[in-house]
Amino acid sequence: MSTSSTPDAPVTTLSPVVRILIGLIFILGPVSTDMYLPAFPMLEHDLGQGAGSAQLTLTAWLAGLAIGQFTLGPLCDRYGRKLPLLLGLVVYVIASALLAVVTNFHLFCILRFIAAMGGATTSVAPRAMVRDVATGPAGVKLMSQLMLIFGLGPLLAPSIGSFLLDLGEWRLIFWVGAGFGVLLFIGTWFLLPDTFPPEKRFALPFTGVVTRYWGLITEPLFCSAAMVASFGTFTMFAYLSNAPALFEGILHFSPRLFAIFFGLNAVGFVIGSQINARMAQRFLFTRVMEYGMLAVLTFTLLGVLVCSLGLVGPQNPWILCILIFCTTSSLGFVGPNAGVLALTHHGHQAGAASALIGTLNWTIAGGAGVLMALLPSHWIGSTSVGMMIGIMGCWISDLWRRRLDPNSYLSVRH
Missing domain, CATH: 1.20.1250.20 (MFS general substrate transporter like domains)
Known part of the structure; x- marks a missing residue:
């Protein structure tokens, strides 16, 4: 090779x-x-x-x-x-x-x-x-x-x-x-x-592989950054798993209109990730990630608020649609940065580190489907609540990283 x-x-x-x-x-x-x-x-x-x-x-x-x-x-x-x-x-x-x-x-x-x-x-x-x-x-x-x-x-x-x-x-x-x-x-x-x-x-022998994974799991910078990335994926999965029930079942979108809006959200995520790439060249990329997390939290809170106040429904769905679009677009600033941060100090074992990130991603994100099944299926705000819980997981993970490794910003500036 x-x-x-x-x-x-x-x-x-x-x-x-x-x-x-x-x-x-x-x-x-x-x-x-x-x-x-x-x-x-x-x-x-x-x-x-x-x-x-x-x-x-x-x-x-x-x-x-x-x-x-x-x-x-x-x-x-x-x-x-x-x-x-x-x-x-x-x-x-x-x-x-x-x-x-x-x-x-x-x-x-x-x-x-x-x-x-x-x-x-x-x-x-x-x-x-x-x-x-x-x-x-x-x-x-x-x-x-x-x-x-x-x-x-x-x-x-x-x-x-x-x-x-x-x-x-x-x-x-x-x-x-x-x-x-x-x-x-x-x-x-x-x-x-x-x-x-x-x-x-x-x-590595089997015991060496176990030791290596344990070392990754117990390293604050890696584990917390990987958790940020995973809860970011959880946030997206909370939207994906409940999107048909919300837009077709509650808001009465036609299959064609649902497909268009579904595609627009994917485009928004792509656009957000491309803007993120440019911003990361000018600003500290961990700060860009946190601003993205703040934006997601803000939009999901607004989504819960407008749903709780009865401001959205089949006759007026667009406020919620705009907020969800802004949420998925802002997620483009979270996942790429958190993944790079987790791998920063693991070039010598990037395969194992990447594998553990992927495992955490799919495991934690899989919980989004369970959560959405537990939330009231008939309530228009369930999707926003699920996404809000996901981004709160991002914030808790990032606060953990900053508390245990306050110098991590300095070590990944360039």
């Missing part, structure tokens, strides 16, 4: 083509999550299960992503970024192809878990590669560029899934997913450099 950059190389060592490829690799997980959501009713019918059983396949997928990142992360420190990524894509492609032909529901769940285990490397490797070539403001800039592509996942995936359902049955979605995996494999094989050179790689 070739290596074209070193951990301290400038971010320009990754060509625009390679950055686009890394971004496409990064969105495999979100696309595979969202693209088959429109097929839930057909999937339940064809596999002979009752209503709601498709949620189990989603649970299997999310569990595979979380466990896969946690277990496969150290391999990226042992064998570089490229080889584990290639092997993970092979597993994902084979499992996706089998998902397209399987007829047993329980086997489907198992294969969904296996596909996620393979696909987990597409979350670990890109984040580690960012740390290999850049940190600080340069890392924020590169991560925000990846967010430009990453934001297209929730924007396009459900529409692609619906389009494929119009062309054929739900199995076509998994054939397309397998084909996307093949294209990523080819691109990775021929175009992607390995940013972690052999002389920096190392092998």
Whole structure:
């Protein structure tokens, strides 16, 4: 495997083509999550299960992503970024192809878990590669560029899934997913450099891996920054998981209007992340992150307020729509910065650190669905409450970091 950059190389060592490829690799997980959501009713019918059983396949997928990142992360420190990524894509492609032909529901769940285990490397490797070539403001800039592509996942995936359902049955979605995996494999094989050179790689016994993860978990700067990123994802998932119930069920949006507004929020997140990249070059990026968190908290509080006062409803939904758009846009200032901050001092173990961030992300964000299920489904303010709880988690995590490591700002200024 070739290596074209070193951990301290400038971010320009990754060509625009390679950055686009890394971004496409990064969105495999979100696309595979969202693209088959429109097929839930057909999937339940064809596999002979009752209503709601498709949620189990989603649970299997999310569990595979979380466990896969946690277990496969150290391999990226042992064998570089490229080889584990290639092997993970092979597993994902084979499992996706089998998902397209399987007829047993329980086997489907198992294969969904296996596909996620393979696909987990597409979350670990890109984040580690960012740390290999850049940190600080340069890392924020590169991560925000990846967010430009990453934001297209929730924007396009459900529409692609619906389009494929119009062309054929739900199995076509998994054939397309397998084909996307093949294209990523080819691109990775021929175009992607390995940013972690052999002389920096190392092998650890099982006890060493456990010790390394424990060291990361108990380090205040890493753990608190990773928690900020994870609760930022929780905030977004609180919106995503309740969006259909809010906009179609309560506000009576047509499917077309809902799709338009859903896409606008994804565009807002992308725009926010790009503005964040520019601001991080001029201002301390941890401060930019905190201003973004303050904006999210403000907009969610206003959302709860206008809903509590009865100022929004099916006849006047736009105040809440604007506040939610501002909230999702402001989240573009939180996740990229928190992720870069968590990896700042872990270039030598970026694979394991990236894996732990990803595991925390999916585990904590998964709690958003549980929370939204507990909140009153008929109340228009439930989405704002869920997002407010998520951003409060960000603030608590960041206050913890600042209390335990007050000099962290100075150590990541450049």
